[in-house]
Amino acid sequence: MESYRAKKAVTQGLIHVFLIIFSFSMLVPFLWMVLTAFKTQAESTSIDPFVFFPSSWSFDSFSTVWTSYNFLYLYKNTLLMILFRVICAVLTATMAGYAFGRLNFPGKNLLFSLILIQMMVPSQIFIIPQYIMVSRLGWLNTIAGLVFPGAVTAFGTFLLKTGYQGLPRDLEEAASIDGCNIGQQFLVIMMPLTRSSMVSLGIFTAVFAFKDLMWPMIVCSNASSTTLSAGLAKMQGQFSSNYPQLMAAATMASLPMIVLYLIFQKQFVEGIATSGGKL
Amino acid sequence: MAKGKHKMTPSEKSQARWGLAFVAPTMIGLIVLNFYPIFNTIYQSFFKTGDFGMGNVFVGLQNFASVLGGNEFWRSLGNTFKYALIEVPFSIIFALLLAVFLNRKIAFRSGYRTIFFLPMVAAPAAVAMVWKFLYNQQFGLINNVFGTQTAWISDPGIAWISIGVIGVWSIVGYNMILLISGLQEIPHDYYEAAEIDGATGVKQFFKITIPLLSPTIFFILQTRIIGALQQFDLIYMVMDNSNRALSSVETVVYYFYTQAFTYNNRGFGAAIVVSMLVIIMLITFLLQRAEKKWVFYN
Structure with a gap:
């Protein structure tokens, strides 16, 4: 009984790992869209893979696009x-x-x-x-x-x-x-x-x-x-x-x-x- | 139904009157918006569109001869099938996995479902813009994270796969929802009986789930194949005119759009779309025959 339960917990865990990875890949395009919108142009084209977040959250791009x-x-x-x-x-x-x-x-x-x-x-x-x-x-x-x-x-x-x-x-x-x-x-x-x-x-x-x-x-x-x-x-x-x-x-x-x-x-x-x- | 054999009773008369009045707006609309256009498109496919839309010249089958005799139609048809070959099987396989997992008692079930379905409510234009940026060779997130320099959307050998991936990402949640409702119709006793007989989860999946789900799977397969054959938005948004991989991913509808509306070659465009109609009808017919053979109905 114990081993059955343990096996079940492992299965559940693996399923969650799969689902979380999948969720993440579904969300990345949305997250990247929003994060980039707040960046400066220089930041958005930075080739450093670890510039995930904008240094300051700027609404400039929103207002420019809104008016122009x-x-x-x-x-x-x-x-x-x-x-x-x-x-x-x-x-x-x-x-x-x-x-x-x-x-x-x-x-x-x-x-x-x-x-x-x-x-x-x-x-x-x-x-x-x-x-x-x-x-x-x-x-x-x-x-x-x-x-x-x-x-x-x-x-x-x-x-x-x-x-x-x-x-x-x-x-x-x-x-x-x-x-x-x-x-x-x-x-x-x-x-x-x-x-x-x-x-x-x-x-x-x-x-x-x-x-x-x-x-x-x-x-x-x-x-x-x-x-x-x-x-x-x-x-x-x-x-x-x-x-x-x-x-x-x-x-x-x-x-x-x-x-x-x-x-x-x-x-x-x-x-x-x-x-x-x-x- | 009253076929003039007997006099209509007052109740039948009133049903006939109300019935015709109620369907009239829809039927008139369909005739003007859809049925006249079908015949008009076929008619136009026999004409060469004159300059500025004036003076169309009857050319017989010449448009068809140049559509079907040229390379571009067959190439774009091949590209369309290549796109479908990525989108359809992968979106169904992933959706099936997700559906089976989410059909269990599992934490955050509805949260996962919300996330997977999200792309369905996003405009393909926006989705394609984001993916185009992700795929960018110099600044794209994908190349940055993996430290690669891959030309995801401008290498003719890869671009069709990259576009297909966007297609899978866009549709997988939709397929999953349909599969979950299919799974919920499978009676629980089947699994209980299998459990008693000692069948493992994997065995249950192939012996019970797949056969009983086959009508749903086939329905998705059929609608997704037809849907994939009409792909346009992703190609239009992701591929610039100057992209050297364009000719390797351009689909039939994209080819139709550029001919009919960018170059205003309407007669030629009409011939493309009529040829496409014939092909889609043929595929629909074949799929329906295949359904009788492969699908397991209770």
């Missing part, structure tokens, strides 16, 4: 893009998901197969025509242009449909006896029950929009009208070797989402994990 790169605009654009995409996606997908999951209507199977086809096709195939449409609409360098391809979501419809299918059948019967029409049943009874699927879709949509690089680069070439991701790409071209400034920009761009993740961890993990690899 209009970070306020980048935050605002990213926030608005995310907000509108989440509202559009959750609203349209929850309606369509309810219809596909709970109602019978002509052409249902055909329309649903279109949803499945869209989910299988790589999104790059849509981009050239989407760009041409946005430019014809005069939406280049606007929030509307950023939101455009995310106005509806096949994946979200699929997700919400699954959510609605999981609800018990008698709910609607009880409601229709009470004299509710389908719209009222949906709004008052059914929709509140799929709140967790809606939250998952909302978070997935937000993170996906936040991470997207190609679309904002294509439709928003102006430095003040683009998003954080695409803004970073632009900055890298300009400050290519001022590492404290680049890392300050990367820190500022990453921080909001990381803070939100740490607060709403459970919802984030669920929301992203339901995405089925689309991220």
Whole structure:
């Protein structure tokens, strides 16, 4: 019994060693990003491997990047893009998901197969025509242009449909006896029950929009009208070797989402994990 | 379903009305944003884009002939597969280890999970910038700590591995989360029975865990292969135009992006992306056939 217990303790210890080393390698890029952002340029390019910490914690790089790169605009654009995409996606997908999951209507199977086809096709195939449409609409360098391809979501419809299918059948019967029409049943009874699927879709949509690089680069070439991701790409071209400034920009761009993740961890993990690899 | 064989009852009628009204925004959106673009991209792939986007000229299959007849498409396709060859297996193997460890009663479990999942919420643009700095030949942390002078991202022989490592780092936590939820569905009695029969932990892992987890593993494998074949962000952010290793890591989507949007060669870009679509569809089809063969379903 003693040796069994000792063996178990050793196993646990080894697992912790592995997990700690792995955690460390996951965190190093983040730590290095933040530490470098506070360093002077000379310190950041020091070849002494033991200059890990800045000699003095200077916010200069943050303030330089903030003013010379209009970070306020980048935050605002990213926030608005995310907000509108989440509202559009959750609203349209929850309606369509309810219809596909709970109602019978002509052409249902055909329309649903279109949803499945869209989910299988790589999104790059849509981009050239989407760009041409946005430019014809005069939406280049606007929030509307950023939101455009995310106005509806096949994946979200699929997700919400699954959510609605999981609800018990008698709910609607009880409601229709009470004299509710389908719209009222949906709004008052059914929709509140799929709140967790809606939250998952909302978070997935937000993170996906936040991470997207190609679309904002294509439709928003102006430095003040683009998003954080695409803004970073632009900055890298300009400050290519001022590492404290680049890392300050990367820190500022990453921080909001990381803070939100740490607060709403459970919802984030669920929301992203339901995405089925689309991220 | 009412197929006109009988008159619809009022309740069926109202379901049909509400149903169509509820799917209308999504369906109209998908037609405008996705289905029209699919056909339009295919259409454009038969045209040579005129100067300033004006006066496109019909060229038949010429774009396809130059895409498929040229080196760059096949090279970038090969690079894309090379990237997938690093990202997919390693991110799954590490994720499997982490998932098995974190599925036990172990201290700081949720802390570890939080850390491993962290890259999923970071923008790839920011992640790539940091890694580019870490890999820097002169000032990079990696060379400094190990006292090496390796050109991690500008040596054509190494760069594809370095990029793949960033990919593994970015996705391993995501795979881990999916595997943990797969593990939690395996009934405990299986392990108890194995324990009574005297099966060791390693044996249990290969005889119980792996087979019962195979649907989850296959799902991840499938989605990650398709995802890896669309890699763009890392290449775009890490590789400068002047990087001599660029041609050894440039992916298909990167090639598409530069042709369609940097050089505004939209017809040519369309031909690249249509060719890619065919290849991805083919791979999806093959994976689905493989699934029937290899995956163990209860």
